[in-house]
Amino acid sequence: MEQTDKEKIASLERSLFYESQYKSAIISEAICHYEANLSKDFIENEIFYKSEQGTIVSTTKLLGMSAPCKFSDFIKNWINKAIDPDYASKYEIFSNTKDFLLKSYSEGKRDHIIEYWYTNEKGKEFFLNQRFLLTKNEDGDICALAVLNNTTHAKKIEAQQHRNELERHAYFDPITGGYNYIKFKKELISANVRGSIISIDIHAFKLINTTFGTGIGDKVIKAIWDRIEEVFDFPKGDFAAHINADNFIAFCPTEDQNEIITKIKSISYSLNLISAELSLPQVKLYYGISMWCPEKTIDLSYSEAVTAKNNAKKLQDADYAFFEKKDMDRLVWEENIIENFENALAQNEFHVWYQPKYNPENREIIGAEALVRWIKDGKIFVSPGEFIPLFENNGLIRSFDQYIFRKVCMQQKKWQSEGRKIIPVSGNLPRISLYYKDETSIYSHIAESAEIEKKYVPIEITETAAVKDKRFKEITDAFVSAGFILHMDDFGSGYSSLSALNSIRFSAWKLDKSLIDSIGNYSGERLLHHIILLAKELGIQVTAEGVETAEQNNFLSETGCESIQGYYYSKPVDISNFEKLMI
Numbered sequence: 001m002e003q004t005d006k007e008k009i010a011s012l013e014r015s016l017f018y019e020s021q022y023k024s025a026i027i028s029e030a031i032c033h034y035e036a037n038l039s040k041d042f043i044e045n046e047i048f049y050k051s052e053q054g055t056i057v058s059t060t061k062l063l064g065m066s067a068p069c070k071f072s073d074f075i076k077n078w079i080n081k082a083i084d085p086d087y088a089s090k091y092e093i094f095s096n097t098k099d100f101l102l103k104s105y106s107e108g109k110r111d112h113i114i115e116y117w118y119t120n121e122k123g124k125e126f127f128l129n130q131r132f133l134l135t136k137n138e139d140g141d142i143c144a145l146a147v148l149n150n151t152t153h154a155k156k157i158e159a160q161q162h163r164n165e166l167e168r169h170a171y172f173d174p175i176t177g178g179y180n181y182i183k184f185k186k187e188l189i190s191a192n193v194r195g196s197i198i199s200i201d202i203h204a205f206k207l208i209n210t211t212f213g214t215g216i217g218d219k220v221i222k223a224i225w226d227r228i229e230e231v232f233d234f235p236k237g238d239f240a241a242h243i244n245a246d247n248f249i250a251f252c253p254t255e256d257q258n259e260i261i262t263k264i265k266s267i268s269y270s271l272n273l274i275s276a277e278l279s280l281p282q283v284k285l286y287y288g289i290s291m292w293c294p295e296k297t298i299d300l301s302y303s304e305a306v307t308a309k310n311n312a313k314k315l316q317d318a319d320y321a322f323f324e325k326k327d328m329d330r331l332v333w334e335e336n337i338i339e340n341f342e343n344a345l346a347q348n349e350f351h352v353w354y355q356p357k358y359n360p361e362n363r364e365i366i367g368a369e370a371l372v373r374w375i376k377d378g379k380i381f382v383s384p385g386e387f388i389p390l391f392e393n394n395g396l397i398r399s400f401d402q403y404i405f406r407k408v409c410m411q412q413k414k415w416q417s418e419g420r421k422i423i424p425v426s427g428n429l430p431r432i433s434l435y436y437k438d439e440t441s442i443y444s445h446i447a448e449s450a451e452i453e454k455k456y457v458p459i460e461i462t463e464t465a466a467v468k469d470k471r472f473k474e475i476t477d478a479f480v481s482a483g484f485i486l487h488m489d490d491f492g493s494g495y496s497s498l499s500a501l502n503s504i505r506f507s508a509w510k511l512d513k514s515l516i517d518s519i520g521n522y523s524g525e526r527l528l529h530h531i532i533l534l535a536k537e538l539g540i541q542v543t544a545e546g547v548e549t550a551e552q553n554n555f556l557s558e559t560g561c562e563s564i565q566g567y568y569y570s571k572p573v574d575i576s577n578f579e580k581l582m583i
């Protein structure tokens with residue numbers, strides 16, 4: 001019995017479609033089924049096509065052709081009528097198809113998907129896709145059952161999805177789903193309006209991450225982002241982005257400080273909800289604000305906002321600060337110091353000064369601390385308390401301290417060879433050095449090349465939370481094994497636990513000035529009394545730092561402190577004055 005048109009279509013679909021193919025066919029604009037005799041180069045049987053709406057039409061009628069007709073003419077005609085009225089025969093995108101299929105058949109391949117692509121004279125792009133199943137008919141001719149799809153529409157959707165995906169990666173933050181910094185900048189540049197840039201970070205975020213895990217850390221970031229989204233009015237021209245870790249940035253097209261403060265307060269106000277929801281200790285944010293105008297780079301404004309935020313961290317009564325002119329001057333000044341560093345080294349502008357340590361019982365000098373001074377044109381250019389932290393931040397400190405340590409060793413050697421009495425002169429070791437395995441051998445090498453015994457050049461290490469760090473113990477042990485004597489500097493100002501301190505082999509504790517300043521008040525004195533007692537029990541020597549008055553000196557002497565360093569006896573002095581003190 002003759003098959004109806006519908007039945008023919010259905011059987012072709014059954015034989016030709018895979019599920020994925022079918023899906024792409026559904027969204028295509030037109031789909032055509034045909035049977036071609038490739039050996040004789042014509043289209044056999046009645047031909048049909050199914051439009052997007054599912055209507056089945058006889059192609060031969062549509063084309064005004066009748067089967068059998070030439071394979072390539074049919075395809076050209078069909079594209080021209082059903083897909084692209086501007087399709088010109090010169091494109092000839094199917095010219096090789098027949099030969100290709102015949103060759104494939106001879107190689108035993110029976111199933112092919114071929115994709116075609118062209119741009120017509122009007123610049124429109126087209127994508128076509130043909131699936132062929134190859135067989136031989138009773139006469140021995142090679143035939144193809146074929147489905148031709150117009151996949152242009154599907155390709156466009158795919159390309160758009162691809163573009164969206166790329167955009168998502170390039171412009172959106174995976175944790176918050178909101179903008180990243182690149183997108184923030186893009187939006188702000190196109191907004192082109194003056195306003196305020198706000199830098200926001202989470203207080204002690206590292207602690208949240210290490211204590212509760214990064215999963216909770218990410219939740220905190222998301223929760224804070226949700227608050228930012230609520231408080232900043234995006235439709236009214238505010239923007240915000242998660243930059244990285246716990247850093248956020250926001251922009252408001254206003255220079256009104258009160259408006260900004262209101263927004264900040266509104267975010268901070270709801271932070272305890274986040275703490276409660278995630279069972280965390282109180283989450284706290286810091287904010288720094290700078291002004292932005294289109295003439296200024298966003299990076300510069302952001303770094304100003306970060307500077308302001310760092311200032312806010314030092315405030316007692318507020319969690320925000322605005323970038324001010326004095327901050328700007330400070331930045332310029334800091335840059336100037338760093339730029340001057342190399343030159344200062346070359347010009348020998350760094351001098352070692354000495355602050356003696358006295359035995360309060362007999363007022364004899366029993367040691368000294370080497371303290372650096374930057375001297376320019378005969379004057380102290382800037383005090384170490386100011387430039388040392390800068391050098392610590394940019395990594396210059398390590399080689400700088402090795403340079404100072406070398407100077408100290410060489411001076412000790414010089415005094416020794418001149419037949420003078422020498423006393424231990426301690427040098428300060430920056431915290432960062434404790435993370436370099438080779439630091440011990442570098443310091444050993446410096447002392448050994450100067451031919452000075454290590455006991456004459458003790459090393460001061462500041463008390464910090466790092467005392468608990470395993471590496472800290474390893475490197476301090478290495479220093480002790482190499483023969484160095486370690487002093488814990490600024491004892492009582494850090495956060496270290498006594499048990500952690502005890503595990504490190506310090507020979508001396510240098511009591512911080514803040515402890516000494518509590519002399520005169522009962523509990524302060526009791527504390528000092530017990531610290532000194534404890535040190536004695538442990539066989540650790542005690543030096544009191546920053547002793548300025550006779551009252552302090554007498555109390556310490558009576559309490560058994562054997563070493564005192566402070567203005568009461570002497571300020572740090574240069575070499576020649578130190579030599580005079582030593583006579």
Ligand code: C2E
Nearest residue numbers: 371372384385388404428430546547548565566567568572
């Ligand atoms: P530090 O190691 O705790 O040094 C003691 C500081 O207290 C010195 O300040 C000293 O001059 C000061 N000082 C001593 N006695 C008194 C006193 O009675 N009253 C007051 N108000 N201050 C007193 P300086 O020389 O300004 O050094 C400050 C800090 O800079 C030092 O604190 C040390 O941490 C660092 N520093 C100094 N020189 C170097 C160095 O060559 N390398 C490194 N890494 N740090 C250094």
Ligand code: MG
Nearest residue numbers: 369428460489
């Ligand atoms: Mg020191």
Ligand code: MG
Nearest residue numbers: 489490510545
């Ligand atoms: Mg100190």
